[in-house]
Amino acid sequence: MEDIPGLYDVCLKTGDSGNDASLLYENKNLLGEIFVGPYVKFNSDSSFALIDESGSISGYSLSTLDTLQFQKMCAREWWPEIQSRYQEPSIASRDVWTLDDHLMYEIFHPTPSPTEVLDLYPSHGHIDLKPHMQGKGWGKQMMEAIDNALMRSGSPGMHLRVSNVNYRALGFYAKLGYPEIMRRGNEVIVGKRYK
Numbered sequence: 125m126e127d128i129p130g131l132y133d134v135c136l137k138t139g140d141s142g143n144d145a146s147l148l149y150e151n152k153n154l155l156g157e158i159f160v161g162p163y164v165k166f167n168s169d170s171s172f173a174l175i176d177e178s179g180s181i182s183g184y185s186l187s188t189l190d191t192l193q194f195q196k197m198c199a200r201e202w203w204p205e206i207q208s209r210y211q212e213p214s215i216a217s218r219d220v221w222t223l224d225d226h227l228m229y230e231i232f233h234p235t236p237s238p239t240e241v242l243d244l245y246p247s248h249g250h251i252d253l254k255p256h257m258q259g260k261g262w263g264k265q266m267m268e269a270i271d272n273a274l275m276r277s278g279s280p281g282m283h284l285r286v287s288n289v290n291y292r293a294l295g296f297y298a299k300l301g302y303p304e305i306m307r308r309g310n311e312v313i314v315g316k317r318y319k
Contacts, residue, residue: 130181132156185266187249
């Protein structure tokens with residue numbers, strides 16, 4: 125868990141559909157609390173950090189073998205602790221919510237992966253690399269690392285939830301054999317079968 129600040133920083137620096145979200149959020153930890161922390165806590169065997177030449181954490185690939193079990197574990201052992209640090213925003217004032225408010229709402233009402241994809245793609249994950257590590261083959265290697273870890277554990281397939289405006293990520297996943305399998309709201313679900 126000593127790597128958490130560095131991992132959270134990667135999440136923040138890529139949190140605007142792959143771009144730096146540092147100026148968008150007042151609380152710099154919110155994105156990491158949602159999209160990084162639980163994977164580090166519960167799935168360190170299938171999650172990896174990327175260290176750059178200076179020794180700094182500059183990327184990660186995070187995954188979990190069983191999405192349903194992961195969501196249940198988070199409900200029991202992650203969200204209650206995180207919720208104790210924040211105040212749930214009022215739905216009555218939703219029209220004036222800040223971006224921080226939207227993330228705090230997600231902490232109290234986590235969006236689950238779509239059940240429609242879980243039979244074929246029960247695992248899920250995501251990957252983020254800071255700009256200076258992109259375009260050098262590291263993303264492909266990080267994806268291969270989680271693919272291999274999940275396959276060794278017997279996963280039949282993995283899905284990822286991607287913003288529908290993150291065209292660069294969607295193109296990246298498609299090249300690695302992760303085509304679109306469904307859309308939900310502002311998300312595109314991509315997936316790959318292992319067997």
